[in-house]
Amino acid sequence: MAGQPTPSQKKYQELANSKEPPRGIVRNSIIAFVVGGLICTLGEVLRKLFIAWGFTEKTAGDPTVAVLILLSCILTGCGVYDKFAQWAGAGTAVPVTGFANSICSAAMEHRSEGLVYGVGGNMFKVAGAVIVFGTVAAFFIGILHGLFHMGG
């Protein structure tokens, strides 16, 4: 049904909206802030550890991210991550762990369709959009950056 909703549809949609329970934005934001913050704190602890083990300020980032990705994938594989995420919301979705979970869960889900078409073809089903728009955004920011430097 394309086009404008009819008056009776509009009236019904108002009724349906009034029945929708509130989403608890304040509660969700606080949990997301705390959980997201804790994941990042864990990352910072890991980074400090890697520096103590002989990495430099610049190179310690790589193994830190690798450990967080590994943890996220293990929790996804054990079937824990999605249950935690239902409670934590954006807190688990935004950091690198959420990105790893989206790739790992899609790969697991489509393992039954084989390694090539299943895992290979569907791994980036959810993460693909993030990569595409992330790259496009980076491209434009890069151009702005270049122009700014040329001017200055």
Added chain:
Amino acid sequence: MLQGKQSWFFESPPVIQGYASVVGPEEGKGPLAGDFDRIHDDMRLGQKSWELAERQFLEQAVNKAIEKAGADKSQITFYVGGDLMNQITSTSFAARTVGIPYLGVFGACSTAMESVAVAAQLVSSGAAKQAIAATCSHNSTAEKQFRYPTEYGSQKPPTAQYTVTGGGAAVIGSSGKGPRVVRATIGKIVDMGIKDPFNMGAAMAPAAVDTIVQHLQDFALAPSYYDMIVTGDLAQIGHSIARDLLAERQIAIDQTVFADCGLLIFDREKQQVQAGGSGCGCCATVTFGHLLNRMSRGKLKRILVIATGALLSPLSYQQGESIPCVAHAVAFEAEGGSQ
């Protein structure tokens, strides 16, 4: 026989000779656990894929129903059923195993009662001696096809529903002991322009109300004629909307027990199912478990079950289409219930 605008009255009412329901772990933790024939602890049933597991739930329900009816598989004329998978593969592949001449039907979750209505009509008209009506759904196959990978960590809104894992089946014959299929009303598509696939209850409620009102009108019945009027999977939000809409149409729904399978099957306080249950398996397992059990125990004499279906596809909602919905009603009565 056609009665009123869009209903069937079965003069010699077909009999549910046997029925069965087989469910997964989450349903087994719910309040209706005692009513299911079999509860599995493992959603995968040791299979290689979720799709194979869903088929297993259905096959087990079909075999159990045949066994409970004391029927001979080779004597059953037709198998009528459907499910939520693309090209209703769960049902078609199960029908391959069962080996009974097969009619696939699709009405999303309304298939649960659509298949009963069709099978009853076949038996009542003499086109079949015995027919099976069976449907199933699986939480993980539905998540995979309609939403995100099962292990993906996205937060579901409170309006979302949890697809029931399970299969329900009934063997319908022309004579014998058991609840009778007395009436059926075939619903029309109702679309009130809801587009949110995470709010199916609100999308389906108007279709359920339309079919209930039409059923009562076609048979000139009051809601109080039934001990219970049960919708398929409107869940909390849809159920509350349906109550309001029925009141608006001046249907005295308070004179009877108005319930919903999606609310009966889970304990929403203790289980993480958001608004409640959904799926073909929701209406099928609750009807071919809890409801008909209560009828067999003499607790219920007459019930009206309205299975509700949201006829969307993953493509249709991504293309911004609203969700067309349909609801089919079937009235069951205990032996001697109509006298």
